[in-house]
Amino acid sequence: MPxxxxxxxxxxxxxxxxxxxxxxxxxxxxxxxARRRAFEPELRxxxxxxxxxxxxxxxxxGSADTQLGEALA
Numbered sequence: 538m539p540x541x542x543x544x545x546x547x548x549x550x551x552x553x554x555x556x557x558x559x560x561x562x563x564x565x566x567x568x569x570x571a572r573r574r575a576f577e578p579e580l581r582x583x584x585x586x587x588x589x590x591x592x593x594x595x596x597x598x599g600s601a602d603t604q605l606g607e608a609l610a
Contacts, residue, residue: 544557551585553575556574557571576608580608583601
């Protein structure tokens with residue numbers, strides 16, 4: 538019986554969201570499917586700005602977190 542998992546990541550370049558579906562029930566790990574979706578330019582710019590500036594407000598961080606969560610969903 539398959540044991541399926543989906544993983545998401547962005548990486549430090551913030552160029553895209555990468556997704557992979559895998560089956561871990563087989564001997565070893567079997568890749569079922571993989572996809573890549575580019576970030577919207579505005580979200581990428583926001584995230585890169587937050588990564589560079591340590592003085593951003595809590596509101597800015599919360600807004601970016603919400604936007605990233607929606608993009609991952």
